[in-house]
Amino acid sequence: MPTLSFQKYRLLIDEAITYNEPEKAQQLAREAYEAAQLAEALGERMYFGAQLLIIDEDFAGAIKSLDAAIQQNPKDGAAYNDRALCMIELGQIDQALYYFDRGIEVEPDFATIHHNKGWYLSQLGHYTGALASFSQVLALDANRAVTYENMADCFYKMGCIPEAIKAYQKAVSLLSDRCIDIKSELERLISLLKALQVKK
Numbered sequence: 001m002p003t004l005s006f007q008k009y010r011l012l013i014d015e016a017i018t019y020n021e022p023e024k025a026q027q028l029a030r031e032a033y034e035a036a037q038l039a040e041a042l043g044e045r046m047y048f049g050a051q052l053l054i055i056d057e058d059f060a061g062a063i064k065s066l067d068a069a070i071q072q073n074p075k076d077g078a079a080y081n082d083r084a085l086c087m088i089e090l091g092q093i094d095q096a097l098y099y100f101d102r103g104i105e106v107e108p109d110f111a112t113i114h115h116n117k118g119w120y121l122s123q124l125g126h127y128t129g130a131l132a133s134f135s136q137v138l139a140l141d142a143n144r145a146v147t148y149e150n151m152a153d154c155f156y157k158m159g160c161i162p163e164a165i166k167a168y169q170k171a172v173s174l175l176s177d178r179c180i181d182i183k184s185e186l187e188r189l190i191s192l193l194k195a196l197q198v199k200k
Helices: 006-018 022-038 042-055 059-072 077-089 096-106 111-123 127-140 145-157 161-174 177-199
Strands: none
Touching: 006 022, 006 042, 022 042, 042 059, 042 077, 059 077, 077 096, 077 111, 096 111, 111 127, 111 145, 127 145, 145 161, 145 177, 161 177
């Protein structure tokens, strides 16, 4: 029987998805779902059931499960976060920010939702707002490599090359050894940006 807490499962699943390890995420979500069934924890069961649906790209089904999870626990910031991401996948972009903000309201110390709101704002071209969200993430979790990477992307798009280089370098320093491909890509970007600076 699994011995991890539901919170630990959530963190590990988020990490696996962030670093593009869908099989690992699926295995963890399945374990957590079964553990929630055994514990008769309906809210957690609906949440982890939604994770399995998200991995299978059944975003509409995942939203239904996440709504059920929220009904069981209205202060589950992760459920609001994932609901917003599912809405984005389905093209329902107008209300996604509402669900990010609602999740932040009920669970303000949940770094992932601040990160994903920042990522979404950057996709919309709202770089200043995105950087504000990323700064909030780093106030909660100063060692989040992916947030530094996303900050660097914003700085680059804003034309702030020195800030972009610094943020990419910080991301590289925080990435684990299992992320060798990502490290290599970021180091390539840093070299390109440094060359761009020299030309200026």
